[in-house]
Amino acid sequence: TNLAISQAVAHEGFYFAPDPSSQIACSIGGNIAENSGGVHSLKYGMTTNNVLGCEFVLITGEILRIGGKAPETDGYDVMGIITGSEGLLGVVTEVTVRILKKPETARALMVGFAEIEAAGQCVADIIGAGIIPGGMEMMDKNAIHAAEAFVHAGYPLDVEALLIIELDGPKVEVDELIARVEKIALGCGSTSCQISNSEQERLLFWAGRKAAFPAVGRMSPDYLCMDGTIPRGKLPAVLARIRDLSEKYRLRVANVFHAGDGNLHPLILYDANIPEEMDKAEAFGADILRACVEMGGVLT
Numbered sequence: 001t002n003l004a005i006s007q008a009v010a011h012e013g014f015y016f017a018p019d020p021s022s023q024i025a026c027s028i029g030g031n032i033a034e035n036s037g038g039v040h041s042l043k044y045g046m047t048t049n050n051v052l053g054c055e056f057v058l059i060t061g062e063i064l065r066i067g068g069k070a071p072e073t074d075g076y077d078v079m080g081i082i083t084g085s086e087g088l089l090g091v092v093t094e095v096t097v098r099i100l101k102k103p104e105t106a107r108a109l110m111v112g113f114a115e116i117e118a119a120g121q122c123v124a125d126i127i128g129a130g131i132i133p134g135g136m137e138m139m140d141k142n143a144i145h146a147a148e149a150f151v152h153a154g155y156p157l158d159v160e161a162l163l164i165i166e167l168d169g170p171k172v173e174v175d176e177l178i179a180r181v182e183k184i185a186l187g188c189g190s191t192s193c194q195i196s197n198s199e200q201e202r203l204l205f206w207a208g209r210k211a212a213f214p215a216v217g218r219m220s221p222d223y224l225c226m227d228g229t230i231p232r233g234k235l236p237a238v239l240a241r242i243r244d245l246s247e248k249y250r251l252r253v254a255n256v257f258h259a260g261d262g263n264l265h266p267l268i269l270y271d272a273n274i275p276e277e278m279d280k281a282e283a284f285g286a287d288i289l290r291a292c293v294e295m296g297g298v299l300t
Helices: 002-012 028-034 078-082 116-128 141-151 171-187 199-210 212-216 232-249 277-294
Strands: 051-057 063-067 091-097 105-113 135-140 161-169 190-195 222-225 253-258 263-270
Touching (some): 028 091, 116 161, 141 161, 141 212, 171 190, 199 212
Antiparallel strands (some): 051 063, 051 091, 105 161, 135 161, 135 253
16 A cells, blocks of 8 residues: 555655555556655655656567666656556556655644635645645645545634644754745635644644545535646636535535645535435536636646
């Protein structure tokens, strides 16, 4: 599994950077097939940026060895073709991954906003200031309430949007970045800010975000997960559009997404036992993806 790699090298102070929400269960082979990301992909890249080589079996039974331990190899980037190919080209049977040294310091900020558009603007302003957090995630009110009831991470329940921002590196740099991010957040109208004071607290902040998908499952008999990516500067506009569509279709939506790289995961809540709700949910989802493309984004 994905997490088992980090556990295997933790005693030497290393870890494997891509960390999908399903990392306790998802396999590294599946991560390559899907080019999985995770909450820290903003700074450290997707699976494709963290895999050096693999053993690959074609449908004919031919075994190929691609890449290896060296960071760079001559010729075409064949690993880049295999990563994200969804099993269409062959089967990955062995993987050589890039492991990273754990940062000296990592601290997370939990920043609340009274308006979801203000949180979106804060994301754009942080990136615009040249700050690249280790991770920057956003949840709206529905997702916050679901995750808090599920994990009890201490999320504020009186906010419309929550940003979890992780800053890592040498301690003196992290302290400086925390001060800069706090100032930017205040300028965007943040109403609360909590900073992790221990590794345990940092992990708890993330536990709620990583449990958001199963947590939302307790709010509704069914939900449909959409997946699109937009330019970061368009976050406020797209979130406002999703809210309008929610009112149009009379279906609730919980927003959980990788705010730092603009990768949205709107979860449309519906009940398949009610006639027409599935059709309404699918139409709602299609409109969300159309909005992403109209704003200059892509389908992921």
